[in-house]
Amino acid sequence: MGFLLIFLTMLHLVTLTMLYIATLDKSWWVWDDLEITDLWHKCFHDNATDTWLCAATSENDWLQSIQALMVLSLVFSSVSFLVFLIQLFTMSKGRLFYFTGLCQAFAGFTTFAACLIFTFHRKEVFTQSRDFTKGHFGYCFILAWLCVPLLLVSGVLYLHLRKKQ
Secondary structure, three states: OHHHHHHHHHHHHHHHHHHHHHHHOOOOEEEEOOEEEOOOEEEEEEOOOOEEEEEEOOOOHHHHHHHHHHHHHHHHHHHHHHHHHHHHHHOOOOOEOHHHHHHHHHHHHHHHHHHHHHHHOHHHHOOOOOOHHHOEEOHHHHHHHHHHHHHHHHHHHHHHOEOOO
C-alpha cells in the first residue's frame, strides 16, 4: 500500500505539471515553424530579431469555453492534491479518499471536454480563414490529451486507496 501511495502521489504531480504546461504554454496549433497559436496568444517568429512576437488571440465563445475548462481542470487537480495531503494527515484509519478521487476524475472530464471542443471546433476557434491542412496540432494539445487517461486512472486509484497507519 505504501508503494501505491508513492506511485499515486508522483502520478498526481506529473499530471498536474502536464496540465500546467498544456494550459499555459504556446503550442496548441502550429501553422508552420514561424507561427503558433495557443489558448491565450498567437505568435509569429521574427527572423530579423530571432524572437517571438505574440498578440492576444481573438475572443470567441468556443475559445473561452476551452480556456475555462482547462483552467477548471487545473483547479480541480490542484484542489484534489491539497485535499489529499490534508486527508493524509487528518483522516482516520481505514477511510477512503473519495473527495480526492472525484476531484481528480472531474479534472479528467473537463480536460477531455476541452480537447474535444478544440478538436471539432478549431475552425471556429481561429476566426481567420486559413487552410487547416497546412497546420497541425501542437505538443500542448497532445499533452492535454495524454492528461485525460492519467487523470481518470489516478481518480479511480484514489477511490480504491485506503488510509493505513
